Amino acid sequence: MIEAFREVPAMSCEQFTRIANLLFTLANQLSTAAYQNVQQACLITEIKQAEKTLQERDKKHRELLEGLNDAAYRMSLPDGKYEYVSQAAKNVFGYDSKSWLNNPQLISTIIHPDFIDYFKQKWAELISGSVFKSYEYTLIQTWKT
Amino acid sequence: MSAKSTYEELEQRIKELKKEKSDFKRSRDALKKRILSLTHPLKDDGNIVFEDLFNINDIQCIQDEFAKATGVASIITNIDGTPITTPSNFCRLCKDIIRKTENGLSNCFKSDAMIGRFNPAGPTIQPCMSGGLWDAGAGITIGGKHIANWLIGQVRDELQSEDKMMAYAREIGSD
Structure with a gap:
Protein backbone atom coordinates (compact mmCIF):
# COMPACT_ATOMS: atom_id res chain seq x y z
CA MET A 1 0.00 0.00 0.00
CA ILE A 2 2.72 2.49 1.01
CA GLU A 3 4.73 1.63 -2.08
CA ALA A 4 1.69 2.21 -4.30
CA PHE A 5 1.03 5.52 -2.57
CA ARG A 6 4.61 6.65 -3.24
CA GLU A 7 4.14 5.85 -6.94
CA VAL A 8 1.26 8.36 -7.20
CA PRO A 9 2.51 11.37 -9.20
CA ALA A 10 3.01 14.56 -7.22
CA MET A 11 1.77 17.78 -8.76
CA SER A 12 1.49 21.40 -7.68
CA CYS A 13 -1.93 22.87 -7.08
CA GLU A 14 -1.38 25.44 -9.87
CA GLN A 15 -0.45 22.80 -12.42
CA PHE A 16 -3.43 20.61 -11.51
CA THR A 17 -5.79 23.61 -11.71
CA ARG A 18 -4.50 24.41 -15.19
CA ILE A 19 -5.16 20.84 -16.32
CA ALA A 20 -8.63 20.94 -14.72
CA ASN A 21 -9.42 24.13 -16.63
CA LEU A 22 -8.37 22.43 -19.85
CA LEU A 23 -10.63 19.51 -18.96
CA PHE A 24 -13.51 21.95 -18.39
CA THR A 25 -12.99 23.52 -21.83
CA LEU A 26 -12.90 20.11 -23.52
CA ALA A 27 -16.01 18.95 -21.66
CA ASN A 28 -17.81 22.12 -22.77
CA GLN A 29 -16.80 21.51 -26.36
CA LEU A 30 -18.14 17.97 -26.16
CA SER A 31 -21.38 19.34 -24.71
CA THR A 32 -21.72 21.83 -27.55
CA ALA A 33 -20.99 19.16 -30.18
CA ALA A 34 -23.52 16.81 -28.58
CA TYR A 35 -26.19 19.52 -28.50
CA GLN A 36 -25.61 20.45 -32.13
CA ASN A 37 -25.68 16.79 -33.19
CA VAL A 38 -29.02 16.23 -31.51
CA GLN A 39 -30.53 19.44 -32.88
CA GLN A 40 -29.40 18.50 -36.39
CA ALA A 41 -30.80 14.98 -35.98
CA CYS A 42 -34.14 16.46 -34.84
CA LEU A 43 -34.16 18.88 -37.78
CA ILE A 44 -33.44 16.10 -40.29
CA THR A 45 -36.23 13.98 -38.78
CA GLU A 46 -38.64 16.92 -39.00
CA ILE A 47 -37.71 17.61 -42.64
CA LYS A 48 -38.15 13.93 -43.57
CA GLN A 49 -41.51 13.85 -41.82
CA ALA A 50 -42.62 17.04 -43.59
CA GLU A 51 -41.53 15.62 -46.96
CA LYS A 52 -43.44 12.42 -46.30
CA THR A 53 -46.57 14.36 -45.31
CA LEU A 54 -46.24 16.51 -48.41
CA GLN A 55 -45.88 13.48 -50.68
CA GLU A 56 -48.94 11.83 -49.13
CA ARG A 57 -50.96 15.02 -49.51
CA ASP A 58 -49.78 15.44 -53.11
CA LYS A 59 -50.78 11.86 -53.88
CA LYS A 60 -54.27 12.42 -52.44
CA HIS A 61 -54.77 15.60 -54.45
CA ARG A 62 -53.57 13.91 -57.60
CA GLU A 63 -55.93 10.96 -57.08
CA LEU A 64 -58.79 13.38 -56.52
CA LEU A 65 -58.02 15.35 -59.71
CA GLU A 66 -57.52 12.22 -61.80
CA GLY A 67 -60.99 11.01 -60.79
CA LEU A 68 -62.71 14.13 -62.15
CA ASN A 69 -64.46 14.28 -65.55
CA ASP A 70 -63.41 17.93 -65.86
CA ALA A 71 -59.89 18.79 -66.95
CA ALA A 72 -57.66 20.44 -64.37
CA TYR A 73 -54.28 22.01 -64.89
CA ARG A 74 -51.64 24.11 -63.19
CA MET A 75 -49.72 26.63 -65.23
CA SER A 76 -46.71 28.76 -64.37
CA LEU A 77 -46.67 32.42 -65.43
CA PRO A 78 -45.52 34.31 -67.42
CA ASP A 79 -44.05 31.48 -69.54
CA GLY A 80 -47.40 29.66 -69.73
CA LYS A 81 -45.75 26.32 -69.13
CA TYR A 82 -48.05 23.55 -67.87
CA GLU A 83 -46.83 21.95 -64.68
CA TYR A 84 -49.71 19.54 -64.36
CA VAL A 85 -52.57 18.51 -66.64
CA SER A 86 -55.09 15.90 -65.52
CA GLN A 87 -55.97 12.81 -67.56
CA ALA A 88 -59.45 14.14 -68.38
CA ALA A 89 -57.79 16.70 -70.70
CA LYS A 90 -57.90 14.08 -73.45
CA ASN A 91 -61.71 13.85 -73.31
CA VAL A 92 -62.31 17.57 -72.80
CA PHE A 93 -59.82 19.10 -75.26
CA GLY A 94 -58.92 16.19 -77.50
CA TYR A 95 -55.26 16.31 -76.52
CA ASP A 96 -53.79 14.19 -73.74
CA SER A 97 -51.89 15.59 -70.78
CA LYS A 98 -48.52 14.70 -72.34
CA SER A 99 -49.26 16.90 -75.38
CA TRP A 100 -50.05 19.86 -73.11
CA LEU A 101 -47.03 19.33 -70.91
CA ASN A 102 -44.66 19.07 -73.89
CA ASN A 103 -46.06 22.01 -75.80
CA PRO A 104 -46.81 25.21 -73.85
CA GLN A 105 -47.99 26.91 -77.06
CA LEU A 106 -50.60 24.24 -77.83
CA ILE A 107 -53.53 26.40 -76.75
CA SER A 108 -52.64 29.17 -79.20
CA THR A 109 -52.59 26.70 -82.11
CA ILE A 110 -55.93 25.05 -81.41
CA ILE A 111 -58.01 28.06 -80.43
CA HIS A 112 -60.86 28.79 -82.84
CA PRO A 113 -60.05 31.81 -85.11
CA ASP A 114 -63.13 33.67 -83.75
CA PHE A 115 -61.55 33.70 -80.28
CA ILE A 116 -57.95 34.65 -81.09
CA ASP A 117 -58.39 38.34 -80.12
CA TYR A 118 -60.30 37.35 -76.98
CA PHE A 119 -57.52 34.91 -76.08
CA LYS A 120 -54.77 37.53 -76.63
CA GLN A 121 -56.60 40.08 -74.51
CA LYS A 122 -57.27 37.66 -71.64
CA TRP A 123 -53.72 36.38 -71.74
CA ALA A 124 -52.36 39.93 -71.43
CA GLU A 125 -54.66 40.57 -68.48
CA LEU A 126 -53.57 37.33 -66.88
CA ILE A 127 -49.90 38.26 -67.22
CA SER A 128 -50.59 41.67 -65.69
CA GLY A 129 -52.15 39.97 -62.67
CA SER A 130 -55.88 39.98 -63.38
CA VAL A 131 -57.19 36.48 -62.89
CA PHE A 132 -60.82 35.84 -63.74
CA LYS A 133 -63.01 33.09 -62.37
CA SER A 134 -63.74 31.66 -65.78
CA TYR A 135 -62.80 31.96 -69.44
CA GLU A 136 -65.02 30.82 -72.26
CA TYR A 137 -63.74 30.07 -75.74
CA THR A 138 -63.95 27.46 -78.49
CA LEU A 139 -61.18 25.06 -79.40
CA ILE A 140 -60.62 23.09 -82.57
CA GLN A 141 -60.74 19.44 -81.68
CA THR A 142 -58.72 16.76 -83.40
CA TRP A 143 -60.75 13.63 -83.06
CA LYS A 144 -62.90 12.33 -85.88
CA THR A 145 -66.57 11.61 -85.38
CA MET B 1 -0.39 59.36 2.25
CA SER B 2 -0.73 55.87 0.87
CA ALA B 3 2.33 53.66 0.46
CA LYS B 4 3.51 53.00 -3.05
CA SER B 5 2.82 49.42 -4.26
CA THR B 6 5.79 47.17 -4.70
CA TYR B 7 6.53 45.39 -7.94
CA GLU B 8 5.40 42.08 -6.40
CA GLU B 9 2.12 43.60 -5.26
CA LEU B 10 1.45 44.93 -8.73
CA GLU B 11 2.30 41.59 -10.27
CA GLN B 12 -0.07 39.88 -7.84
CA ARG B 13 -2.81 42.39 -8.71
CA ILE B 14 -2.33 41.73 -12.41
CA LYS B 15 -2.69 38.00 -11.76
CA GLU B 16 -5.89 38.60 -9.79
CA LEU B 17 -7.33 40.79 -12.52
CA LYS B 18 -6.49 38.17 -15.16
CA LYS B 19 -8.23 35.52 -13.07
CA GLU B 20 -11.26 37.79 -12.60
CA LYS B 21 -11.40 38.34 -16.34
CA SER B 22 -11.18 34.62 -16.98
CA ASP B 23 -13.91 33.88 -14.40
CA PHE B 24 -16.12 36.57 -15.91
CA LYS B 25 -15.69 35.12 -19.40
CA ARG B 26 -16.52 31.65 -18.12
CA SER B 27 -19.68 32.90 -16.39
CA ARG B 28 -20.71 34.77 -19.51
CA ASP B 29 -20.22 31.64 -21.67
CA ALA B 30 -22.19 29.55 -19.18
CA LEU B 31 -25.02 32.09 -19.30
CA LYS B 32 -25.01 32.05 -23.11
CA LYS B 33 -25.36 28.26 -23.07
CA ARG B 34 -28.13 28.47 -20.51
CA ILE B 35 -30.01 30.96 -22.70
CA LEU B 36 -29.52 28.68 -25.71
CA SER B 37 -30.84 25.63 -23.87
CA LEU B 38 -33.86 27.63 -22.65
CA THR B 39 -34.69 29.19 -26.01
CA HIS B 40 -33.98 26.06 -28.08
CA PRO B 41 -34.94 23.18 -25.78
CA LEU B 42 -34.46 19.65 -26.98
CA LYS B 43 -37.75 18.10 -28.04
CA ASP B 44 -36.98 14.54 -27.06
CA ASP B 45 -34.13 14.23 -24.63
CA GLY B 46 -35.61 11.49 -22.48
CA ASN B 47 -33.45 8.65 -23.69
CA ILE B 48 -30.31 10.37 -24.86
CA VAL B 49 -27.15 8.73 -23.56
CA PHE B 50 -23.50 9.60 -24.07
CA GLU B 51 -22.79 6.46 -26.14
CA ASP B 52 -25.46 7.46 -28.70
CA LEU B 53 -23.85 10.82 -29.36
CA PHE B 54 -20.17 9.98 -29.61
CA ASN B 55 -17.96 7.32 -31.07
CA ILE B 56 -16.64 5.74 -27.88
CA ASN B 57 -13.40 4.61 -29.56
CA ASP B 58 -12.63 8.21 -30.56
CA ILE B 59 -13.49 9.50 -27.10
CA GLN B 60 -11.31 6.80 -25.55
CA CYS B 61 -8.45 7.91 -27.77
CA ILE B 62 -8.88 11.58 -26.73
CA GLN B 63 -9.04 10.58 -23.08
CA ASP B 64 -5.94 8.35 -23.33
CA GLU B 65 -3.89 11.04 -25.07
CA PHE B 66 -5.09 13.72 -22.67
CA ALA B 67 -4.01 11.60 -19.69
CA LYS B 68 -0.67 10.77 -21.28
CA ALA B 69 0.06 14.40 -22.16
CA THR B 70 -0.86 15.85 -18.78
CA GLY B 71 0.26 13.05 -16.45
CA VAL B 72 -3.08 12.64 -14.70
CA ALA B 73 -5.49 9.71 -14.58
CA SER B 74 -8.74 10.11 -16.48
CA ILE B 75 -12.11 8.44 -16.97
CA ILE B 76 -15.57 9.34 -18.31
CA THR B 77 -18.50 8.04 -16.30
CA ASN B 78 -22.26 8.11 -16.24
CA ILE B 79 -23.72 10.63 -13.84
CA ASP B 80 -23.91 7.96 -11.11
CA GLY B 81 -20.14 7.41 -11.41
CA THR B 82 -20.23 4.08 -13.24
CA PRO B 83 -17.58 4.01 -15.99
CA ILE B 84 -18.31 4.65 -19.68
CA THR B 85 -14.71 4.60 -20.89
CA THR B 86 -11.79 2.45 -19.84
CA PRO B 87 -9.64 4.21 -17.22
CA SER B 88 -6.52 5.94 -18.58
CA ASN B 89 -3.30 6.19 -16.63
CA PHE B 90 -4.84 5.00 -13.36
CA CYS B 91 -2.31 4.63 -10.56
CA ARG B 92 -1.71 1.24 -8.95
CA LEU B 93 -3.06 2.52 -5.63
CA CYS B 94 -6.50 3.24 -7.10
CA LYS B 95 -6.65 0.55 -9.77
CA ASP B 96 -5.23 -2.48 -7.94
CA ILE B 97 -5.83 -1.69 -4.29
CA ILE B 98 -8.66 0.73 -3.48
CA ARG B 99 -10.98 -0.18 -6.38
CA LYS B 100 -10.41 -3.87 -5.74
CA THR B 101 -12.33 -3.66 -2.46
CA GLU B 102 -16.10 -3.39 -2.46
CA ASN B 103 -16.19 -0.39 -0.12
CA GLY B 104 -13.34 1.34 -1.94
CA LEU B 105 -14.99 0.93 -5.35
CA SER B 106 -18.33 2.12 -4.00
CA ASN B 107 -16.67 5.22 -2.53
CA CYS B 108 -14.89 5.86 -5.86
CA PHE B 109 -18.19 5.79 -7.76
CA LYS B 110 -19.80 8.14 -5.22
CA SER B 111 -16.84 10.49 -5.46
CA ASP B 112 -16.88 10.42 -9.28
CA ALA B 113 -20.60 11.21 -9.26
CA MET B 114 -20.03 14.12 -6.87
CA ILE B 115 -16.93 15.62 -8.50
CA GLY B 116 -18.31 15.26 -12.02
CA ARG B 117 -21.60 17.00 -11.24
CA PHE B 118 -22.63 19.79 -13.57
CA ASN B 119 -21.11 23.10 -12.60
CA PRO B 120 -21.31 25.78 -15.31
CA ALA B 121 -18.90 28.06 -13.47
CA GLY B 122 -15.86 25.83 -13.84
CA PRO B 123 -14.25 22.51 -12.95
CA THR B 124 -14.83 20.96 -9.55
CA ILE B 125 -11.47 20.41 -7.86
CA GLN B 126 -11.34 18.57 -4.56
CA PRO B 127 -9.75 15.57 -2.81
CA CYS B 128 -11.26 12.25 -3.87
CA MET B 129 -13.91 11.08 -1.40
CA SER B 130 -12.38 7.62 -1.55
CA GLY B 131 -8.55 7.64 -1.42
CA LYS B 145 -29.21 18.06 -19.27
CA HIS B 146 -26.28 16.42 -17.49
CA ILE B 147 -25.38 13.16 -19.28
CA ALA B 148 -21.81 12.27 -18.23
CA ASN B 149 -18.85 13.19 -16.05
CA TRP B 150 -15.30 13.64 -17.24
CA LEU B 151 -12.89 13.09 -14.35
CA ILE B 152 -9.18 13.47 -13.92
CA GLY B 153 -6.86 13.22 -10.96
CA GLN B 154 -5.04 10.69 -8.80
CA VAL B 155 -2.24 13.13 -8.03
CA ARG B 156 -0.92 14.09 -4.60
CA ASP B 157 0.66 17.03 -2.84
CA GLU B 158 1.46 17.69 0.80
CA LEU B 159 -2.20 17.23 1.80
CA GLN B 160 -2.04 13.44 1.56
CA SER B 161 0.12 11.34 3.88
CA GLU B 162 1.13 7.73 4.24
CA ASP B 163 -0.57 7.59 7.65
CA LYS B 164 -3.89 8.80 6.24
CA MET B 165 -3.63 6.30 3.41
CA MET B 166 -2.93 3.42 5.78
CA ALA B 167 -5.95 4.42 7.87
CA TYR B 168 -8.16 4.45 4.77
CA ALA B 169 -6.80 1.05 3.70
CA ARG B 170 -7.89 -0.38 7.05
CA GLU B 171 -11.29 1.32 6.74
CA ILE B 172 -12.07 -0.33 3.40
CA GLY B 173 -10.58 -3.65 4.38
CA SER B 174 -7.47 -3.60 2.23
CA ASP B 175 -4.10 -4.88 3.39
Missing part, protein backbone atom coordinates in the same frame (compact mmCIF):
# COMPACT_ATOMS: atom_id res chain seq x y z
CA GLY B 132 -8.17 11.37 -0.77
CA LEU B 133 -5.94 12.09 -3.78
CA TRP B 134 -6.61 15.25 -5.78
CA ASP B 135 -9.39 14.87 -8.35
CA ALA B 136 -11.20 17.23 -10.71
CA GLY B 137 -14.26 16.85 -12.85
CA ALA B 138 -16.48 18.55 -15.38
CA GLY B 139 -20.00 17.63 -16.40
CA ILE B 140 -20.91 16.92 -20.02
CA THR B 141 -24.37 18.23 -20.81
CA ILE B 142 -26.76 18.34 -23.67
CA GLY B 143 -29.12 21.30 -23.82
CA GLY B 144 -28.68 21.74 -20.07
Whole structure:
Protein backbone atom coordinates (compact mmCIF):
# COMPACT_ATOMS: atom_id res chain seq x y z
CA MET A 1 0.00 0.00 0.00
CA ILE A 2 2.72 2.49 1.01
CA GLU A 3 4.73 1.63 -2.08
CA ALA A 4 1.69 2.21 -4.30
CA PHE A 5 1.03 5.52 -2.57
CA ARG A 6 4.61 6.65 -3.24
CA GLU A 7 4.14 5.85 -6.94
CA VAL A 8 1.26 8.36 -7.20
CA PRO A 9 2.51 11.37 -9.20
CA ALA A 10 3.01 14.56 -7.22
CA MET A 11 1.77 17.78 -8.76
CA SER A 12 1.49 21.40 -7.68
CA CYS A 13 -1.93 22.87 -7.08
CA GLU A 14 -1.38 25.44 -9.87
CA GLN A 15 -0.45 22.80 -12.42
CA PHE A 16 -3.43 20.61 -11.51
CA THR A 17 -5.79 23.61 -11.71
CA ARG A 18 -4.50 24.41 -15.19
CA ILE A 19 -5.16 20.84 -16.32
CA ALA A 20 -8.63 20.94 -14.72
CA ASN A 21 -9.42 24.13 -16.63
CA LEU A 22 -8.37 22.43 -19.85
CA LEU A 23 -10.63 19.51 -18.96
CA PHE A 24 -13.51 21.95 -18.39
CA THR A 25 -12.99 23.52 -21.83
CA LEU A 26 -12.90 20.11 -23.52
CA ALA A 27 -16.01 18.95 -21.66
CA ASN A 28 -17.81 22.12 -22.77
CA GLN A 29 -16.80 21.51 -26.36
CA LEU A 30 -18.14 17.97 -26.16
CA SER A 31 -21.38 19.34 -24.71
CA THR A 32 -21.72 21.83 -27.55
CA ALA A 33 -20.99 19.16 -30.18
CA ALA A 34 -23.52 16.81 -28.58
CA TYR A 35 -26.19 19.52 -28.50
CA GLN A 36 -25.61 20.45 -32.13
CA ASN A 37 -25.68 16.79 -33.19
CA VAL A 38 -29.02 16.23 -31.51
CA GLN A 39 -30.53 19.44 -32.88
CA GLN A 40 -29.40 18.50 -36.39
CA ALA A 41 -30.80 14.98 -35.98
CA CYS A 42 -34.14 16.46 -34.84
CA LEU A 43 -34.16 18.88 -37.78
CA ILE A 44 -33.44 16.10 -40.29
CA THR A 45 -36.23 13.98 -38.78
CA GLU A 46 -38.64 16.92 -39.00
CA ILE A 47 -37.71 17.61 -42.64
CA LYS A 48 -38.15 13.93 -43.57
CA GLN A 49 -41.51 13.85 -41.82
CA ALA A 50 -42.62 17.04 -43.59
CA GLU A 51 -41.53 15.62 -46.96
CA LYS A 52 -43.44 12.42 -46.30
CA THR A 53 -46.57 14.36 -45.31
CA LEU A 54 -46.24 16.51 -48.41
CA GLN A 55 -45.88 13.48 -50.68
CA GLU A 56 -48.94 11.83 -49.13
CA ARG A 57 -50.96 15.02 -49.51
CA ASP A 58 -49.78 15.44 -53.11
CA LYS A 59 -50.78 11.86 -53.88
CA LYS A 60 -54.27 12.42 -52.44
CA HIS A 61 -54.77 15.60 -54.45
CA ARG A 62 -53.57 13.91 -57.60
CA GLU A 63 -55.93 10.96 -57.08
CA LEU A 64 -58.79 13.38 -56.52
CA LEU A 65 -58.02 15.35 -59.71
CA GLU A 66 -57.52 12.22 -61.80
CA GLY A 67 -60.99 11.01 -60.79
CA LEU A 68 -62.71 14.13 -62.15
CA ASN A 69 -64.46 14.28 -65.55
CA ASP A 70 -63.41 17.93 -65.86
CA ALA A 71 -59.89 18.79 -66.95
CA ALA A 72 -57.66 20.44 -64.37
CA TYR A 73 -54.28 22.01 -64.89
CA ARG A 74 -51.64 24.11 -63.19
CA MET A 75 -49.72 26.63 -65.23
CA SER A 76 -46.71 28.76 -64.37
CA LEU A 77 -46.67 32.42 -65.43
CA PRO A 78 -45.52 34.31 -67.42
CA ASP A 79 -44.05 31.48 -69.54
CA GLY A 80 -47.40 29.66 -69.73
CA LYS A 81 -45.75 26.32 -69.13
CA TYR A 82 -48.05 23.55 -67.87
CA GLU A 83 -46.83 21.95 -64.68
CA TYR A 84 -49.71 19.54 -64.36
CA VAL A 85 -52.57 18.51 -66.64
CA SER A 86 -55.09 15.90 -65.52
CA GLN A 87 -55.97 12.81 -67.56
CA ALA A 88 -59.45 14.14 -68.38
CA ALA A 89 -57.79 16.70 -70.70
CA LYS A 90 -57.90 14.08 -73.45
CA ASN A 91 -61.71 13.85 -73.31
CA VAL A 92 -62.31 17.57 -72.80
CA PHE A 93 -59.82 19.10 -75.26
CA GLY A 94 -58.92 16.19 -77.50
CA TYR A 95 -55.26 16.31 -76.52
CA ASP A 96 -53.79 14.19 -73.74
CA SER A 97 -51.89 15.59 -70.78
CA LYS A 98 -48.52 14.70 -72.34
CA SER A 99 -49.26 16.90 -75.38
CA TRP A 100 -50.05 19.86 -73.11
CA LEU A 101 -47.03 19.33 -70.91
CA ASN A 102 -44.66 19.07 -73.89
CA ASN A 103 -46.06 22.01 -75.80
CA PRO A 104 -46.81 25.21 -73.85
CA GLN A 105 -47.99 26.91 -77.06
CA LEU A 106 -50.60 24.24 -77.83
CA ILE A 107 -53.53 26.40 -76.75
CA SER A 108 -52.64 29.17 -79.20
CA THR A 109 -52.59 26.70 -82.11
CA ILE A 110 -55.93 25.05 -81.41
CA ILE A 111 -58.01 28.06 -80.43
CA HIS A 112 -60.86 28.79 -82.84
CA PRO A 113 -60.05 31.81 -85.11
CA ASP A 114 -63.13 33.67 -83.75
CA PHE A 115 -61.55 33.70 -80.28
CA ILE A 116 -57.95 34.65 -81.09
CA ASP A 117 -58.39 38.34 -80.12
CA TYR A 118 -60.30 37.35 -76.98
CA PHE A 119 -57.52 34.91 -76.08
CA LYS A 120 -54.77 37.53 -76.63
CA GLN A 121 -56.60 40.08 -74.51
CA LYS A 122 -57.27 37.66 -71.64
CA TRP A 123 -53.72 36.38 -71.74
CA ALA A 124 -52.36 39.93 -71.43
CA GLU A 125 -54.66 40.57 -68.48
CA LEU A 126 -53.57 37.33 -66.88
CA ILE A 127 -49.90 38.26 -67.22
CA SER A 128 -50.59 41.67 -65.69
CA GLY A 129 -52.15 39.97 -62.67
CA SER A 130 -55.88 39.98 -63.38
CA VAL A 131 -57.19 36.48 -62.89
CA PHE A 132 -60.82 35.84 -63.74
CA LYS A 133 -63.01 33.09 -62.37
CA SER A 134 -63.74 31.66 -65.78
CA TYR A 135 -62.80 31.96 -69.44
CA GLU A 136 -65.02 30.82 -72.26
CA TYR A 137 -63.74 30.07 -75.74
CA THR A 138 -63.95 27.46 -78.49
CA LEU A 139 -61.18 25.06 -79.40
CA ILE A 140 -60.62 23.09 -82.57
CA GLN A 141 -60.74 19.44 -81.68
CA THR A 142 -58.72 16.76 -83.40
CA TRP A 143 -60.75 13.63 -83.06
CA LYS A 144 -62.90 12.33 -85.88
CA THR A 145 -66.57 11.61 -85.38
CA MET B 1 -0.39 59.36 2.25
CA SER B 2 -0.73 55.87 0.87
CA ALA B 3 2.33 53.66 0.46
CA LYS B 4 3.51 53.00 -3.05
CA SER B 5 2.82 49.42 -4.26
CA THR B 6 5.79 47.17 -4.70
CA TYR B 7 6.53 45.39 -7.94
CA GLU B 8 5.40 42.08 -6.40
CA GLU B 9 2.12 43.60 -5.26
CA LEU B 10 1.45 44.93 -8.73
CA GLU B 11 2.30 41.59 -10.27
CA GLN B 12 -0.07 39.88 -7.84
CA ARG B 13 -2.81 42.39 -8.71
CA ILE B 14 -2.33 41.73 -12.41
CA LYS B 15 -2.69 38.00 -11.76
CA GLU B 16 -5.89 38.60 -9.79
CA LEU B 17 -7.33 40.79 -12.52
CA LYS B 18 -6.49 38.17 -15.16
CA LYS B 19 -8.23 35.52 -13.07
CA GLU B 20 -11.26 37.79 -12.60
CA LYS B 21 -11.40 38.34 -16.34
CA SER B 22 -11.18 34.62 -16.98
CA ASP B 23 -13.91 33.88 -14.40
CA PHE B 24 -16.12 36.57 -15.91
CA LYS B 25 -15.69 35.12 -19.40
CA ARG B 26 -16.52 31.65 -18.12
CA SER B 27 -19.68 32.90 -16.39
CA ARG B 28 -20.71 34.77 -19.51
CA ASP B 29 -20.22 31.64 -21.67
CA ALA B 30 -22.19 29.55 -19.18
CA LEU B 31 -25.02 32.09 -19.30
CA LYS B 32 -25.01 32.05 -23.11
CA LYS B 33 -25.36 28.26 -23.07
CA ARG B 34 -28.13 28.47 -20.51
CA ILE B 35 -30.01 30.96 -22.70
CA LEU B 36 -29.52 28.68 -25.71
CA SER B 37 -30.84 25.63 -23.87
CA LEU B 38 -33.86 27.63 -22.65
CA THR B 39 -34.69 29.19 -26.01
CA HIS B 40 -33.98 26.06 -28.08
CA PRO B 41 -34.94 23.18 -25.78
CA LEU B 42 -34.46 19.65 -26.98
CA LYS B 43 -37.75 18.10 -28.04
CA ASP B 44 -36.98 14.54 -27.06
CA ASP B 45 -34.13 14.23 -24.63
CA GLY B 46 -35.61 11.49 -22.48
CA ASN B 47 -33.45 8.65 -23.69
CA ILE B 48 -30.31 10.37 -24.86
CA VAL B 49 -27.15 8.73 -23.56
CA PHE B 50 -23.50 9.60 -24.07
CA GLU B 51 -22.79 6.46 -26.14
CA ASP B 52 -25.46 7.46 -28.70
CA LEU B 53 -23.85 10.82 -29.36
CA PHE B 54 -20.17 9.98 -29.61
CA ASN B 55 -17.96 7.32 -31.07
CA ILE B 56 -16.64 5.74 -27.88
CA ASN B 57 -13.40 4.61 -29.56
CA ASP B 58 -12.63 8.21 -30.56
CA ILE B 59 -13.49 9.50 -27.10
CA GLN B 60 -11.31 6.80 -25.55
CA CYS B 61 -8.45 7.91 -27.77
CA ILE B 62 -8.88 11.58 -26.73
CA GLN B 63 -9.04 10.58 -23.08
CA ASP B 64 -5.94 8.35 -23.33
CA GLU B 65 -3.89 11.04 -25.07
CA PHE B 66 -5.09 13.72 -22.67
CA ALA B 67 -4.01 11.60 -19.69
CA LYS B 68 -0.67 10.77 -21.28
CA ALA B 69 0.06 14.40 -22.16
CA THR B 70 -0.86 15.85 -18.78
CA GLY B 71 0.26 13.05 -16.45
CA VAL B 72 -3.08 12.64 -14.70
CA ALA B 73 -5.49 9.71 -14.58
CA SER B 74 -8.74 10.11 -16.48
CA ILE B 75 -12.11 8.44 -16.97
CA ILE B 76 -15.57 9.34 -18.31
CA THR B 77 -18.50 8.04 -16.30
CA ASN B 78 -22.26 8.11 -16.24
CA ILE B 79 -23.72 10.63 -13.84
CA ASP B 80 -23.91 7.96 -11.11
CA GLY B 81 -20.14 7.41 -11.41
CA THR B 82 -20.23 4.08 -13.24
CA PRO B 83 -17.58 4.01 -15.99
CA ILE B 84 -18.31 4.65 -19.68
CA THR B 85 -14.71 4.60 -20.89
CA THR B 86 -11.79 2.45 -19.84
CA PRO B 87 -9.64 4.21 -17.22
CA SER B 88 -6.52 5.94 -18.58
CA ASN B 89 -3.30 6.19 -16.63
CA PHE B 90 -4.84 5.00 -13.36
CA CYS B 91 -2.31 4.63 -10.56
CA ARG B 92 -1.71 1.24 -8.95
CA LEU B 93 -3.06 2.52 -5.63
CA CYS B 94 -6.50 3.24 -7.10
CA LYS B 95 -6.65 0.55 -9.77
CA ASP B 96 -5.23 -2.48 -7.94
CA ILE B 97 -5.83 -1.69 -4.29
CA ILE B 98 -8.66 0.73 -3.48
CA ARG B 99 -10.98 -0.18 -6.38
CA LYS B 100 -10.41 -3.87 -5.74
CA THR B 101 -12.33 -3.66 -2.46
CA GLU B 102 -16.10 -3.39 -2.46
CA ASN B 103 -16.19 -0.39 -0.12
CA GLY B 104 -13.34 1.34 -1.94
CA LEU B 105 -14.99 0.93 -5.35
CA SER B 106 -18.33 2.12 -4.00
CA ASN B 107 -16.67 5.22 -2.53
CA CYS B 108 -14.89 5.86 -5.86
CA PHE B 109 -18.19 5.79 -7.76
CA LYS B 110 -19.80 8.14 -5.22
CA SER B 111 -16.84 10.49 -5.46
CA ASP B 112 -16.88 10.42 -9.28
CA ALA B 113 -20.60 11.21 -9.26
CA MET B 114 -20.03 14.12 -6.87
CA ILE B 115 -16.93 15.62 -8.50
CA GLY B 116 -18.31 15.26 -12.02
CA ARG B 117 -21.60 17.00 -11.24
CA PHE B 118 -22.63 19.79 -13.57
CA ASN B 119 -21.11 23.10 -12.60
CA PRO B 120 -21.31 25.78 -15.31
CA ALA B 121 -18.90 28.06 -13.47
CA GLY B 122 -15.86 25.83 -13.84
CA PRO B 123 -14.25 22.51 -12.95
CA THR B 124 -14.83 20.96 -9.55
CA ILE B 125 -11.47 20.41 -7.86
CA GLN B 126 -11.34 18.57 -4.56
CA PRO B 127 -9.75 15.57 -2.81
CA CYS B 128 -11.26 12.25 -3.87
CA MET B 129 -13.91 11.08 -1.40
CA SER B 130 -12.38 7.62 -1.55
CA GLY B 131 -8.55 7.64 -1.42
CA GLY B 132 -8.17 11.37 -0.77
CA LEU B 133 -5.94 12.09 -3.78
CA TRP B 134 -6.61 15.25 -5.78
CA ASP B 135 -9.39 14.87 -8.35
CA ALA B 136 -11.20 17.23 -10.71
CA GLY B 137 -14.26 16.85 -12.85
CA ALA B 138 -16.48 18.55 -15.38
CA GLY B 139 -20.00 17.63 -16.40
CA ILE B 140 -20.91 16.92 -20.02
CA THR B 141 -24.37 18.23 -20.81
CA ILE B 142 -26.76 18.34 -23.67
CA GLY B 143 -29.12 21.30 -23.82
CA GLY B 144 -28.68 21.74 -20.07
CA LYS B 145 -29.21 18.06 -19.27
CA HIS B 146 -26.28 16.42 -17.49
CA ILE B 147 -25.38 13.16 -19.28
CA ALA B 148 -21.81 12.27 -18.23
CA ASN B 149 -18.85 13.19 -16.05
CA TRP B 150 -15.30 13.64 -17.24
CA LEU B 151 -12.89 13.09 -14.35
CA ILE B 152 -9.18 13.47 -13.92
CA GLY B 153 -6.86 13.22 -10.96
CA GLN B 154 -5.04 10.69 -8.80
CA VAL B 155 -2.24 13.13 -8.03
CA ARG B 156 -0.92 14.09 -4.60
CA ASP B 157 0.66 17.03 -2.84
CA GLU B 158 1.46 17.69 0.80
CA LEU B 159 -2.20 17.23 1.80
CA GLN B 160 -2.04 13.44 1.56
CA SER B 161 0.12 11.34 3.88
CA GLU B 162 1.13 7.73 4.24
CA ASP B 163 -0.57 7.59 7.65
CA LYS B 164 -3.89 8.80 6.24
CA MET B 165 -3.63 6.30 3.41
CA MET B 166 -2.93 3.42 5.78
CA ALA B 167 -5.95 4.42 7.87
CA TYR B 168 -8.16 4.45 4.77
CA ALA B 169 -6.80 1.05 3.70
CA ARG B 170 -7.89 -0.38 7.05
CA GLU B 171 -11.29 1.32 6.74
CA ILE B 172 -12.07 -0.33 3.40
CA GLY B 173 -10.58 -3.65 4.38
CA SER B 174 -7.47 -3.60 2.23
CA ASP B 175 -4.10 -4.88 3.39
